[in-house]
Amino acid sequence: MNPFRIALGVLAIGVVAWLGFELAGGPSRDGGTSSTPMTFATSADCRQCHAEVYDEWAMSEHANAWTGPEVRLLSMDFANQDCIDCHAPSPVFQSGIGERVRPRNVRQVEGVDCITCHLLPDGGVAGTRSDPRAACRPVARAELSSAEHCAGCHNQHGTVDQWRASRFAAQGVGCIDCHMPHRGGDPSRGRSHASPGGTDIELVRGAIALRGGAQDGVWYVEVENIGAGHSFPTDERSRAADLFWRPQAAQDDAPLPWRHLARLRDPYRTEVDVPTTLLAAHETRRYEVRSGPSDPHRHTLAPVGDPVQGPIEVALFYKRSPYYADPAAPDPEREARLVHRIVLAP
Amino acid sequence: MTPRTSHSFGRWLGAILCLLAGAAACTPEPESEPERSAPVLAPVALDAIALIEARLADARATALPSSTPPIPPAELVRRMEGLMGFATGSGGRARDAGVTDLVDSPAEASAWLRARALDEDAREAERYLCLEVLERRGGQDDAEALMAIAERARPAGLRAGAYWRLGRMGEDAVLARLTLRLKYETDWEAVLWLGWALCQHGIYSGLDGVLAVANSAPDRDLAERATAEAQALADEIGAGDAYQLANGWWRGELPAGAVPRVRSLEYQLELWRWIARFDEFQLRGVDDARFLLARLDGVAADVLGAALFDASPYVRLGAVQCLERMGPRAHSAGPLLLEHLDDPELGPWVASALGRIQYPPAKEALEQRLQPGTAPALEVAAARALGHLGLAEAVPALLAALKNVDAGQRPELHQAIAESLVWCGAPAFALEALVAALTDPRLEPSTSSAALRHHLARQAAASVPGAQDVLTEFDALNAQRPPAAAPGSAAPTRGGAAPREIEAARAALLRNYFDSANPLDSAPVTK
Numbered sequence: 001m002n003p004f005r006i007a008l009g010v011l012a013i014g015v016v017a018w019l020g021f022e023l024a025g026g027p028s029r030d031g032g033t034s035s036t037p038m039t040f041a042t043s044a045d046c047r048q049c050h051a052e053v054y055d056e057w058a059m060s061e062h063a064n065a066w067t068g069p070e071v072r073l074l075s076m077d078f079a080n081q082d083c084i085d086c087h088a089p090s091p092v093f094q095s096g097i098g099e100r101v102r103p104r105n106v107r108q109v110e111g112v113d114c115i116t117c118h119l120l121p122d123g124g125v126a127g128t129r130s131d132p133r134a135a136c137r138p139v140a141r142a143e144l145s146s147a148e149h150c151a152g153c154h155n156q157h158g159t160v161d162q163w164r165a166s167r168f169a170a171q172g173v174g175c176i177d178c179h180m181p182h183r184g185g186d187p188s189r190g191r192s193h194a195s196p197g198g199t200d201i202e203l204v205r206g207a208i209a210l211r212g213g214a215q216d217g218v219w220y221v222e223v224e225n226i227g228a229g230h231s232f233p234t235d236e237r238s239r240a241a242d243l244f245w246r247p248q249a250a251q252d253d254a255p256l257p258w259r260h261l262a263r264l265r266d267p268y269r270t271e272v273d274v275p276t277t278l279l280a281a282h283e284t285r286r287y288e289v290r291s292g293p294s295d296p297h298r299h300t301l302a303p304v305g306d307p308v309q310g311p312i313e314v315a316l317f318y319k320r321s322p323y324y325a326d327p328a329a330p331d332p333e334r335e336a337r338l339v340h341r342i343v344l345a346p
Numbered sequence: 347m348t349p350r351t352s353h354s355f356g357r358w359l360g361a362i363l364c365l366l367a368g369a370a371a372c373t374p375e376p377e378s379e380p381e382r383s384a385p386v387l388a389p390v391a392l393d394a395i396a397l398i399e400a401r402l403a404d405a406r407a408t409a410l411p412s413s414t415p416p417i418p419p420a421e422l423v424r425r426m427e428g429l430m431g432f433a434t435g436s437g438g439r440a441r442d443a444g445v446t447d448l449v450d451s452p453a454e455a456s457a458w459l460r461a462r463a464l465d466e467d468a469r470e471a472e473r474y475l476c477l478e479v480l481e482r483r484g485g486q487d488d489a490e491a492l493m494a495i496a497e498r499a500r501p502a503g504l505r506a507g508a509y510w511r512l513g514r515m516g517e518d519a520v521l522a523r524l525t526l527r528l529k530y531e532t533d534w535e536a537v538l539w540l541g542w543a544l545c546q547h548g549i550y551s552g553l554d555g556v557l558a559v560a561n562s563a564p565d566r567d568l569a570e571r572a573t574a575e576a577q578a579l580a581d582e583i584g585a586g587d588a589y590q591l592a593n594g595w596w597r598g599e600l601p602a603g604a605v606p607r608v609r610s611l612e613y614q615l616e617l618w619r620w621i622a623r624f625d626e627f628q629l630r631g632v633d634d635a636r637f638l639l640a641r642l643d644g645v646a647a648d649v650l651g652a653a654l655f656d657a658s659p660y661v662r663l664g665a666v667q668c669l670e671r672m673g674p675r676a677h678s679a680g681p682l683l684l685e686h687l688d689d690p691e692l693g694p695w696v697a698s699a700l701g702r703i704q705y706p707p708a709k710e711a712l713e714q715r716l717q718p719g720t721a722p723a724l725e726v727a728a729a730r731a732l733g734h735l736g737l738a739e740a741v742p743a744l745l746a747a748l749k750n751v752d753a754g755q756r757p758e759l760h761q762a763i764a765e766s767l768v769w770c771g772a773p774a775f776a777l778e779a780l781v782a783a784l785t786d787p788r789l790e791p792s793t794s795s796a797a798l799r800h801h802l803a804r805q806a807a808a809s810v811p812g813a814q815d816v817l818t819e820f821d822a823l824n825a826q827r828p829p830a831a832a833p834g835s836a837a838p839t840r841g842g843a844a845p846r847e848i849e850a851a852r853a854a855l856l857r858n859y860f861d862s863a864n865p866l867d868s869a870p871v872t873k
Contacts, residue, residue, distance in 0.1 A: 041722065041755075042788075066790075069844040073827070077792045077845060081667065082633040090691070100627050102663055105694040106723045106758055109790050156629050269630070270530050273500075 039123060040136070043113035049135055050114075056193040057114065065111030070321065074238070078108075086153040087111060091119040093126060093141075098148035100156075112153070117144065150175045154235060157266065162230035166281035173229060178203070198239055198320060201337050208232055208241075208279075210316045210340035212289075218307040219289040219344050221245070221261065221314050223279060231278035232264060233318070240265040240322045241279075241339070242296055244332055245289050248311040248343060258315070258332055260294040261303055262287050265322060274299050289314070289344075297327045311345035385685045390656040391622040394649075398615045405611075417452055426451065426458050434471040445475070449482045456480065460491035463508075464499055473504060481511035486612065489517035493524065496540075502533030509536060513543025519612035521547055522620055525638040528555050534563040538572045545579045548607045550595035551641035553579060557588060598674040609645045617642070617649045621656075624664030636664060640671035647672055651679035654686055662692055670699035680705035687711055687724075694727035701734030709735060713743040716763075718750070726762045733766025733797070741772045748775065757788050765797040773801045777860060784853040791849040798856060816859045823848050823855075 040046065047054040057063050065071065065087040066078070075083040081103075088108035089101035107113065118126050120139065127138025128145060143149050147169075151160040154175075163169055179197060183189035196203045207227035212220060221243060225232045233239035244258035262285075267274035277299045279285055289312060292305025319336035332338075417425070426448070433444030448455070462468050463476035477495065480488040489512060496508035512524060524544060528551065531537050538559040544552025556579070559572035576588035583603030585591035594600050620635040639646050646668075653665035669676040669683065680703060686696045687708075697715065700708040708731070714720075715728035729747065732740045744767050753760040761783045764776035776797075783794040802820060805813035826848060 044788075067846070072845045081671070082629065082636060085629060094691075100629065100632075100660065102659070102691070104723065105698065106726050109788060155627075270532055272530075 040115055040119060040125070042107055043110050043115055046114045046118075046136070053190075053193045054114070057195075060193065060195045061197060061199055062112035062116075062195055063110070066109050067111065084108070086156065089116050089153065091116055091121070092149055092152055093120050093143075095152060097143045097146070098151050101152035117149070145174065145176050147175050157235050157237065159230045159234045162234060162281060166229050168229035168281065175229070178227075178229065198233065198235075198318065201318070201339065204318055204339050208316065208339060210243075210314065210342055212314055212342055212344045214344070214346070219245075219312060220286050221289060221344075222284055222286045223264075223316060224284040225279045225281055229281055231266075231280050233266075233278065236320075237266045237268050238322050239318075239320050240296075240336075241316060241318045242330075242332060242336065243287060243314065243316055244330075245308070245312050245314045247308070248313050248345070255313075257329065260296045260300070260330055261289060261314070262294065262301075263296050263299045265299060267299065268322075275301060277301065295327055296324055296330055297322075311343060313341060313343050315339075315341040384688075385655055387655055387657040387662075389658075390653055391618055391625075391658075391661055394618045394652070395615065395622060398611055398618065402611055402615065415452070416454065419454070422452065422454055422458060426455060426462075430462070430472050430475065434469065434475055445479060445482070448475075448479045451483075453485070453487060456483065456485070456487040456491045459488075460494055463491075463495045463504065466500060473499075474507060477504070477507045477511050481515055484515060484517075486517055486519055489515055489520050493520040496524070496527060502536045505531070505533065506536040506539045509539040509543045513539070513546035518547060518607070518610050519616055521549060521613060522616040522638050522642065525549060525551060525641050526634055528552070528641065529634070529637050531555075534559055534565065535568055538563075538568065538575065542575055542579070548604065549641065549643060550579075550591060550600070550604075553588060553592045553595065557592060560588075596673055596675065598677055607643065607645075609643075614645065614649060617646055618653075621649065621653045621661060621665065624653075624661045625658045626660075632660075632664060636668055636671065639668040644675060644678065647676040647679050650676070651682040654679075654682050659691060662686070662689075663695060666692060666695045666699050670695065670702045673702050674704040676703045677705060679703065680707060684708060684711060687715070690721065693721065694723040697724060697727035697731045698734075701731030704735065706735060706737060709737055709740055713740065716743060716747040722756070722759070726759050729759060729762035729766055730793075733762070733769035736769050736771075738771050741767065741770050744770065745772070745775060753779065757783075757786060761786075761789050761794060765793055768797040768801050777801065777856075781853050781856050781860070784849040784856075785846075791846070795849055795852060798852070812859065816855060819855055820852055823851050 043054070043057075061068070071083065071087060072078075074080075075087070078084055078087070084103040085101055088104055088111060089095070090104045092101060095101045107115070118138075120126050120141075125136040125138045126141035126144050127136075128140060129138070130140045131138050147160050147163060154160055160175075163175070168174075176191060179195050180191040180193065183192050198204060207225065209222075209224040209226045211222050211224075214220070223243065228234070233241055241264040243261040243263075245261050246256045246258050249255045262277070264277050264279050266276050266278050274297070287303055289308045290303040290305040291308055292303060294300040294303060315332070316339040317332040317336035318339050319332075324330035324332075324335055429444050429448045429451070433441050433448060436444055448459075459476040459480050463473045463480075465473070477492065480492050480495075492508045492512050492515075496505050496512065499505050499508065509524070509527070512520065521544070524540070524547075527540050528537075528544075531540050537555045541552035541555030541557075541559070544550070545556070553576060556572050556576045560569050560576055563569040563572065573588075580586065580588045580591045583591070584601045585594060585603075591601070617639065620639055623631040623635045626632055639650060650665045650668050650672075653661055656662055656665070666683070666686070669679050676699075680700065683696050683700050683703075683705070684707075686692050687700070689696065697712060700712065712728040712731050712735075715724050716732075720728070729744070732744060744763050748760070748763045748767070751760050751763065760779060764779040764783070767773065767776040768780065780794040780798050783789045784791045784798075799817070799820060802813055802817040806817045827845070
């Protein structure tokens with residue numbers, strides 16, 4: 001064989017190998033000088049190299065899982081130890097993918113942190129790609145982006161099962177496609193670790209549609225789960241969505257109080273007489289607008305009373321704590337967040 | 347089987363057999379830390395369930411056949427309807443005769459009585475009579491029927507009646523489910539009789555329910571009734587008052603009048619079935635199991651001790667958590683817990699449990715886990731556990747550990763040691779660190795807050811100038827916080843001061859106090 005060809009072949013292989021390594025691993029964040037991988041005692045250690053990711057996470061509900069005022073109240077500062085399992089979990093890879101998470105007794109204030117999702121049982125770090133030159137020596141683990149990875153906590157209320165039953169699962173649209181989107185829609189920028197969910201009202205607005213009309217002289221409202229890959233609301237039973245209506249006020253008049261129409265929620269176990277009214281993925285539910293009373297805490301299924309005449313406003317509100325200060329006269333504008341508002345006029 | 351295997355295997359098997367024999371707390375208590383080797387694990391819960399079920403099956407096979415011959419279902423229904431109508435439509439001796447016939451009905455009648463009591467379309471008099479008949483029949487099936495009514499019946503008065511009658515029956519197989527009702531019962535009167543019923547069976551966790559009614563029921567007549575019932579429960583066993591009895595129960599110190607109960611095989615089977623639920627994926631059942639097992643008696647502590655050797659990490663963890671939550675009542679599990687102290691995952695929870703159950707023989711082992719080379723999570727847990735033990739003898743080891751730890755690198759360990767120094771009576775070396783911990787975002791502030799409050803309370807009790815005022819102000823800061831929204835309540839969860847803000851205010855208060863007063867034994871010492 002021609003020695004020139006051999007040399008060219010060796011060079012080509014070398015270039016391809018180098019390119020492959022660079023493309024797979026990317027630039028070394030420690031300059032490739034460390035001989036041993038970092039060990040991680042706290043998620044703050046990750047910030048040295050992953051500042052953007054860390055800062056996104058630090059503003060997320062995952063980071064708030066231990067310190068958020070609502071969970072502090074509801075758990076009585078975690079005197080209710082049953083909350084610890086999911087609010088300060090041990091690494092998911094340690095409990096086992098798809099298995100129930102187990103609690104940890106250190107770094108609890110970090111809540112659901114970097115270590116929870118990325119630390120491997122051998123002390124290594126799971127990533128979406130392997131990088132032997134990075135400080136943490138990430139090892140590619142496909143489970144990291146699977147729904148099963150989230151299931152240990154998020155299937156405790158059936159969210160992952162709801163997704164499995166949806167068309168999204170069959171289409172290969174998983175949890176991270178909505179809750180860890182590519183930054184700016186650009187895959188090369190990696191995925192956001194802000195993990196938007198119910199706290200991101202824009203995400204909620206995009207997932208749920210509200211429309212209405214009249215049939216046989218009776219106003220109706222339809223709420224459709226168009227984009228959530230699970231029921232709406234989902235996860236914690238404290239989360240609730242409420243439909244309210246009110247006669248549209250004349251132009252210069254003050255708006256009238258909102259009147260409750262229907263509620264979407266999974267009740268607490270103690271609420272034995274209250275039905276589950278979650279809106280499943282892809283489901284559309286229609287309610288007639290009637291003048292009868294409706295108690296948000298009882299999860300009205302079928303509005304009662306006479307059909308309403310004249311133009312009306314209808315609004316969908318979302319709230320993360322289930323109860324209104326005065327269920328007989330709820331004030332959703334103060335106690336909940338507006339998702340959609342429509343006007344129905346003859 | 348190796349000697350090590352037979353040792354550990356024998357421990358849990360021995361514990362099960364011991365329990366089956368009806369003996370309490372068979373585990374010997376060593377004077378000091380036993381020589382430990384890694385415990386050998388087995389499907390303990392499933393084995394125990396199979397063992398007990400086999401024994402119960404044997405007992406049933408050898409039991410005398412019922413003296414009442416079975417009757418066809420249609421005939422049973424016809425007879426029960428007739429008797430029920432007669433008994434509820436009659437008075438005096440005629441009613442008594444009808445009720446007696448209902449009581450003497452064949453075994454299958456329990457299911458009919460249960461269904462009728464739960465039938466919301468049935469007449470109220472019939473539904474309540476079902477409760478009476480079930481109690482007087484007195485069998486296990488009847489207790490099961492009453493339990494089902496207690497779990498599901500509406501209106502709440504029926505549940506209250508079912509609880510009361512279960513308290514008067516001798517059956518203990520339903521006690522685990524009855525205890526779980528403390529978590530779910532929402533009617534004040536029903537809670538009163540639920541708590542009362544549990545106390546009748548020697549489960550004084552129920553007293554918490556009675557006292558909650560006494561203190562918080564909006565109906566003052568009911569609250570007074572609860573107060574009287576609580577006092578009567580205390581009087582029955584020679585406790586000074588209901589609060590002493592409740593505290594004594596959780597400390598594992600019941601008065602001599604409280605006779606230990608010998609529990610049935612059915613009771614133990616129920617405990618094992620709940621323990622097996624620790625292995626479920628859904629936390630709902632796990633939470634329920636943790637709730638009820640931690641509120642049962644010493645038999646549960648022994649069973650949980652045996653479950654520490656289960657092959658499932660979830661069962662082992664659940665068992666440790668329950669023992670921890672039982673507190674000093676689970677003291678007998680101390681030696682078994684010690685065997686798991688070096689379990690890489692379970693160890694920290696074991697250390698915590700050893701502190702919470704107040705097991706002083708664990709002191710030496712816990713101190714050893716403060717040495718360099720210990721897993722960080724275990725080190726922190728061991729430091730905290732020494733504080734829960736509260737032994738002055740642990741102060742030298744804690745001080746040595748405080749000296750060695752780098753507060754910048756290991757803030758949680760530093761905080762845990764400092765807190766434990768307060769609980770062990772050496773606050774001078776810890777106060778500055780604890781005040782700083784209240785505002786350190788890397789640390790959970792509530793544990794430091796509790797330790798500091800303990801210190802203030804001790805100073806107030808010793809009449810240290812200014813201490814009582816600071817303690818009052820310290821407590822008053824909690825009032826800035828809105829109440830948690832309980833299911834069924836309309837309380838909002840937003841608004842008010844966040845815990846961090848409360849702790850920051852406390853830190854400012856204490857800094858001012860320590861700087862200005864510099865009271866006895868509180869001088870901050872910088873390492």
